[in-house]
Amino acid sequence: MADHKEFTGVTREKLESIRKDLSKRGIKIPKGDDVEVDGPFGVKMQVSYDETSKKLKLEINEKPIFISENQIWKIVESGAGGLGA
Numbered sequence: 001m002a003d004h005k006e007f008t009g010v011t012r013e014k015l016e017s018i019r020k021d022l023s024k025r026g027i028k029i030p031k032g033d034d035v036e037v038d039g040p041f042g043v044k045m046q047v048s049y050d051e052t053s054k055k056l057k058l059e060i061n062e063k064p065i066f067i068s069e070n071q072i073w074k075i076v077e078s079g080a081g082g083l084g085a
Contacts, residue, residue: 003069004059
């Protein structure tokens, strides 16, 4: 089972801000509300956004063995303007 996190209260504006913040770290999130993201070092994530419920779900689908899930979440959350805070 893939490791995942869900965040609530995410507006469309916040989602676009997250895209910009992560882009500055070299992580490009394609346009759309249900997309696969190819991150650095072979990390692949599924990103799903439901605007009605303002819920953002991130799921790690693939990662190299030398990178832990915790390391990935720290990068995602810090690069997304404190999303996990």
